[in-house]
Amino acid sequence: MKTFDVVIIGAGGAGMMCAREAGKRGRRVAIIDHAPKVGAKILISGGGRCNFTNRGTGPDNYVSQNPHFCKSALSRFTPADFIALVKDYRIPYHEKKLGQLFCDRSAKDIVEMLVSECEKAGVELLLKCTCEEIRKSNRFELSTSLGEMTCDSLVIATGGLSIPKVGATDFGYRIARQFGLNIVYPAPALDGFRFSPEDLKKFGDLTGVSTDALVSCNEASFRENILFTHAGLSGPAALQASLYWEPDDPVEIDFLPAFEPGRLEESFIKKKEKGLKSEVKTLLGDLLPQRLAETLCALNLPPHATLQQLSDKAIGSFASGIHHFSFTPHSTVGYSKAEVTRGGVDTQELSSKTMECRKLPGLYFIGEVVDVTGQLGGYNFQWAWSSGWAAGQAV
Ligand SMILES: Cc1cc2nc3c(=O)[nH]c(=O)nc-3n(C[C@H](O)[C@H](O)[C@H](O)COP(=O)(O)OP(=O)(O)OC[C@H]3O[C@@H](n4cnc5c(N)ncnc54)[C@H](O)[C@@H]3O)c2cc1C
Numbered sequence: 001m002k003t004f005d006v007v008i009i010g011a012g013g014a015g016m017m018c019a020r021e022a023g024k025r026g027r028r029v030a031i032i033d034h035a036p037k038v039g040a041k042i043l044i045s046g047g048g049r050c051n052f053t054n055r056g057t058g059p060d061n062y063v064s065q066n067p068h069f070c071k072s073a074l075s076r077f078t079p080a081d082f083i084a085l086v087k088d089y090r091i092p093y094h095e096k097k098l099g100q101l102f103c104d105r106s107a108k109d110i111v112e113m114l115v116s117e118c119e120k121a122g123v124e125l126l127l128k129c130t131c132e133e134i135r136k137s138n139r140f141e142l143s144t145s146l147g148e149m150t151c152d153s154l155v156i157a158t159g160g161l162s163i164p165k166v167g168a169t170d171f172g173y174r175i176a177r178q179f180g181l182n183i184v185y186p187a188p189a190l191d192g193f194r195f196s197p198e199d200l201k202k203f204g205d206l207t208g209v210s211t212d213a214l215v216s217c218n219e220a221s222f223r224e225n226i227l228f229t230h231a232g233l234s235g236p237a238a239l240q241a242s243l244y245w246e247p248d249d250p251v252e253i254d255f256l257p258a259f260e261p262g263r264l265e266e267s268f269i270k271k272k273e274k275g276l277k278s279e280v281k282t283l284l285g286d287l288l289p290q291r292l293a294e295t296l297c298a299l300n301l302p303p304h305a306t307l308q309q310l311s312d313k314a315i316g317s318f319a320s321g322i323h324h325f326s327f328t329p330h331s332t333v334g335y336s337k338a339e340v341t342r343g344g345v346d347t348q349e350l351s352s353k354t355m356e357c358r359k360l361p362g363l364y365f366i367g368e369v370v371d372v373t374g375q376l377g378g379y380n381f382q383w384a385w386s387s388g389w390a391a392g393q394a395v
Pocket residue numbers: 009010011012013014015032033034035038039040041042044045046047050051052053129130131157158159160162163166167168169170171338339340366367368369377378379380381382384
């Protein structure tokens with residue numbers, strides 16, 4: 001029987017940050033993980049360069065049933081705190097855009113830094129270890145593939161369901177259910193959209209077309225690139241919008257976000273008045289990728305339409321359609337591509353200061369397994385660091 005003060009299940013960003021903090025406080029800490037190596041998601045993140053935080057992180061960058069829950073942890077371990085750690089290790093990094101910080105070399109730098117911090121804090125790392133059963137007496141008792149263990153504090157840091165091939169499981173949700181905790185229904189997010197069969201017929205030929213757009217869903221709007229794929233819509237703006245999407249919700253796209261309202265209509269009417277004979281798809285092709293311009297014209301205008309053939313009202317409604325194109329996705333893309341899992345352990349069950357369960361003192365949930373999900377741009381790692389740090393002070 002191995003005895004620890006703290007056992008953390010899951011050696012991802014949240015688990016390792018929590019272990020480091022608890023170890024620094026003199027607690028006897030073990031992290032167990034079923035994977036053969038730590039930080040698998042860190043290694044594949046940010047295209048291999050890990051977008052490890054965002055300088056502008058704030059509660060508005062997160063989705064949760066309780067939008068206030070993340071405030072305490074984010075304010076006590078901030079992006080500046082993580083950046084200071086990265087600087088201590090002389091890890092070179094750069095800001096790509098919109099406050100997003102990436103490693104210059106490789107995400108491996110972040111994993112090695114966290115492992116080194118855990119070693120310094122005396123944390124025992126137990127890999128290829130599965131946990132078969134958890135019981136609660138006066139302590140937590142764990143039956144694992146490496147033998148029986150007991151601990152005072154048990155931290156669940158097993159992440160969400162996305163990318164099963166790098167070790168994602170529903171373990172955290174199962175443990176939450178075992179102890180009677182509510183779970184906000186998990187769903188894949190930051191994965192973009194699949195078109196309905198009808199929309200796929202309309203847009204299937206646009207595979208590979210990318211353009212600047214404003215994508216809106218349920219009050220949230222994102223202006224970045226979109227990318228048409230063989231199955232639907234990807235690219236940063238579509239990924240962001242998918243975080244806010246519920247089944248049957250429409251998604252709106254403004255294909256010309258740089259144009260103020262009315263400017264496209266006005267410029268087309270002026271061109272019509274000057275007697276311009278060009279087809280509308282040619283004119284629109286000067287502003288949008290040609291294949292997209294042709295598709296939008298084919299959907300909304302007679303073949304080969306010129307401005308001369310259209311009434312001012314028809315021009316107005318065509319221009320409006322370019323700014324307010326609406327479709328209802330069939331679904332989001334799914335866990336095989338999702339960067340995160342939305343939903344998770346209900347924040348009402350947890351203390352926002354320590355991440356400890358209200359119903360079961362000694363049990364903690366941190367990181368992505370909790371119902372706090374960040375937008376694209378380094379916010380999910382910041383939540384992993386901040387929530388891990390918060391629990392690390394309390395376990
Ligand atoms: C492709 C991709 C790219 C991403 N890029 C970014 C990015 O650049 N910036 C950003 O902020 N976020 C990014 N994310 C999201 C980010 O990776 C996660 O939100 C973050 O890793 C969550 O940290 P975590 O510690 O909570 O969980 P995880 O990192 O998922 O760690 C969970 C750990 O638990 C272990 N585990 C799971 N089940 C069990 C079990 N039953 N028994 C034992 N161990 C178990 C796993 O092996 C894993 O080591 C990306 C995600 C993906 C999939």
